[in-house]
Amino acid sequence: MSMTLTQGKRLAKTRSDERITARTFIEPLIYLLPFIVVVSVFMVYPIITVFLNSFLEDYNYLANTYSGFGLGNYSALFSDKEFVGALQNTFIYVGCVVPISTVLSLAIAILLNKKLRGTSIFQFAYFLPMVTATIAVGIVWKWMYHYDYGLINYFIQVLGGEPVHWMEDPIMAKAALIIYGIWGKLPFTVILFLSGLQTIDEQYYTAAKVDGAGSKKILFRITIPLLSPTIALVLIINIINTSKVFNEVFALFNGKPGPGYSLYTVVYYIYENFYHEMNVSIACAAALVLFAIVFLMTLLQTAVQKRWVSR
Amino acid sequence: MNIKLENVKKQFGDTVAIDDISLEFHDGKLTTLLGPSGCGKSTMLNLISGILPVTSGKIYFGDRDVTSLSPDKRNIGLVFQNYALYPHMKVWENIAFPLEIKKVPKNERKERAYEFAKLLRIEEYFERKPSQLSGGQQQRVAIARALAKEPEILLLDEPLSNLDARLRLEMREEIRRIQLETGITTVFVTHDQEEAMSISDHIVLMKKGEIQQHGLPQELYDEPCNVFVADFLGNPPINLITAVKSGNKAVTEDGVSFFSEGLNNVSDGRKLILGIRSEAFEVLKKDEPGYINSTPAEVKAVFMNGKDVLYSLSVGSMEIRAGFSNNEIYRQGDKLKIALKKKGVHVYDFDTGEKIG
Structure with a gap:
């Protein structure tokens, strides 16, 4: 990694000997123009707009009027109980889904990597969530969670338990959402872990086995340390993705944020303020707050990662 | 253990x-x-x-x-x-x-x-x-x-x-x-x-x-x-020469003949492979015994590696790697008469590759 980086730098240095003239600058620019235009229109412009909108005071979206710039939207946000609640819900969701799905995916990936008989069936099963639409599968899960006819309650009853109000009880609804979220995160995470596992040379395992290492020792002293770059990557990606939880809620609860707004998440808050209430600048401010939080978490994560990722 | x-x-x-x-x-x-x-x-x-x-x-x-x-x-x-x-x-x-x-x-x-x-x-x-x-x-x-x-x-x-x-x-x-x-x-x-x-x-x-x-x-x-x-085994690699036993010598396809004691036990007319280590060659002078039976060779190339000299000789249409233990140094184009020593010469059956002498 560091090798290629330094090589890249050296290359860049030799290239810079060429003098930049109107021709060497404009010609490449023309080639790049389609890309620059698309990126500017669909990415750069919206980002700047969101940023600016979040600071507009008394902004009227339809009339496009505002009284000035300020932090009013942000103070309004944090005094809004709904937003604070949405933040809380999002944190709980991220805090449950990311660790559980990471550990679970790692276990599945290690099993799949063993090339045992029947892995292709498992592969099919675990990658299923990836090829299905969140909304469509949400409807299926809604049925599985159904109090009277759901499969899950059926099994609970078969095992002698009491049926659960998955979709109606605010606390159980959270659990239902988290389970669904974990399920949805599995395939991509498993794929990342599998590709990470396949970069680990088989000889490390052979060497450890010849020395008599048990499977626990191999897992914690060899597999996980050697996989740490992938684990770090998976954590970052999953934190970012789960922070934006919205589709799952929308699909599971008929376009409502859970029973009695109990599953109101930040993105849901943004969505409602933007589309239903026309509080565009509040929505923009909320989006930026979410961005800042995710950004901070990723920074923290990379800082921690530097200390223990060893490859 | x-x-x-x-x-x-x-x-x-x-x-x-x-x-x-x-x-x-x-x-x-x-x-x-x-x-x-x-x-x-x-x-x-x-x-x-x-x-x-x-x-x-x-x-x-x-x-x-x-x-x-x-x-x-x-x-x-x-x-x-x-x-x-x-x-x-x-x-x-x-x-x-x-x-x-x-x-x-x-x-x-x-x-x-x-x-x-x-x-x-x-x-x-x-x-x-x-x-x-x-x-x-x-x-x-x-x-x-x-x-x-x-x-x-x-x-x-x-x-x-x-x-x-x-x-x-x-x-x-x-x-x-x-x-x-x-x-x-x-x-x-x-x-x-x-x-x-x-x-x-x-x-x-x-x-x-x-x-x-x-x-x-x-x-x-x-x-x-x-x-x-x-x-x-061996560096330089051994010379492998396909030949037919005839009398007390081995004759190659293009008529070059080598005399070797190892051939004594081999029946006449048998097709064989001579394996000759590079150090098993010696250069004979006119008055030395065995000169009549020696094989003519010409130095094609000389390889010096510090401690000894390796020659590429052309013998008939073959190229042979040889080194000599006498202290003389030959040059490209020199014409020599070479013979085989006792040690370092092996006779193998052409078909099976097994040692026969």
Whole structure:
């Protein structure tokens, strides 16, 4: 990694000997123009707009009027109980889904990597969530969670338990959402872990086995340390993705944020303020707050990662 | 610890990798498994280590039947071609990893790792990561790790082939030094005959899953039992000349004849292969005995390598590599009369390649 980086730098240095003239600058620019235009229109412009909108005071979206710039939207946000609640819900969701799905995916990936008989069936099963639409599968899960006819309650009853109000009880609804979220995160995470596992040379395992290492020792002293770059990557990606939880809620609860707004998440808050209430600048401010939080978490994560990722 | 193989056979599907081999590796000696790639030498090592199970046959370490034991129960140290050092562990942690598995306390582990680091002369890199070491140093760490659990048998799978030429020389001397110092029974796999010749007590030369010949390095060099062995060992490579026995000489297709005592037991008219080491030629002068029977040759090229001179001679339509022990130096274009010495000339059957004289 560091090798290629330094090589890249050296290359860049030799290239810079060429003098930049109107021709060497404009010609490449023309080639790049389609890309620059698309990126500017669909990415750069919206980002700047969101940023600016979040600071507009008394902004009227339809009339496009505002009284000035300020932090009013942000103070309004944090005094809004709904937003604070949405933040809380999002944190709980991220805090449950990311660790559980990471550990679970790692276990599945290690099993799949063993090339045992029947892995292709498992592969099919675990990658299923990836090829299905969140909304469509949400409807299926809604049925599985159904109090009277759901499969899950059926099994609970078969095992002698009491049926659960998955979709109606605010606390159980959270659990239902988290389970669904974990399920949805599995395939991509498993794929990342599998590709990470396949970069680990088989000889490390052979060497450890010849020395008599048990499977626990191999897992914690060899597999996980050697996989740490992938684990770090998976954590970052999953934190970012789960922070934006919205589709799952929308699909599971008929376009409502859970029973009695109990599953109101930040993105849901943004969505409602933007589309239903026309509080565009509040929505923009909320989006930026979410961005800042995710950004901070990723920074923290990379800082921690530097200390223990060893490859 | 003696290693004994009894009728060992290994098959991968229909492919026979090791074909019914019985062999003994002597206690405290360094035995080399030598052969071209695909000859089964690494497979044999993996059978000894237990990484691969045998298809049939038995393996004994001393009196202990280890045929069905897993590698960790055989008490062996294994060194891999690409070292297989754990990149996330420091040098000492790598060396001490087998001890960590055995749950040796950390302080003791570190002490013992240090002893082996000293034996391998890498103690100054003790706290480094493998990626900060050169290939030779990494190989030393790998050997230290293999020795750290004090195995009865040390197995090395092409340990030098990832090193450059100079390091390879240095490391093979190191391996020999450590083997002699520890007196550990060692099996060494290589495809490099020079490497094998220089460090082994015993060489097992293999081809296509079968042993061609085994014995002391010098025995294999002096008395190769077939064309393959003769051709595989020795640098420069042996001259192989197809000829037909006629009278007391061997005559090639284009009429060049060689006289050799080794031909005496061969029946007239038999097609054969003459194997002649480069040092088995001598230059004869006019008044020397045997001059009449000598073979004319012309010097095509001269290769000086410091300690001796190798010539490329054209004899008939053939090119022959020869070196002479007289102190004269010949030049390109010189015309010589050459004859064969007694030693270093072998006669093989043309069809079977087996030695006949």
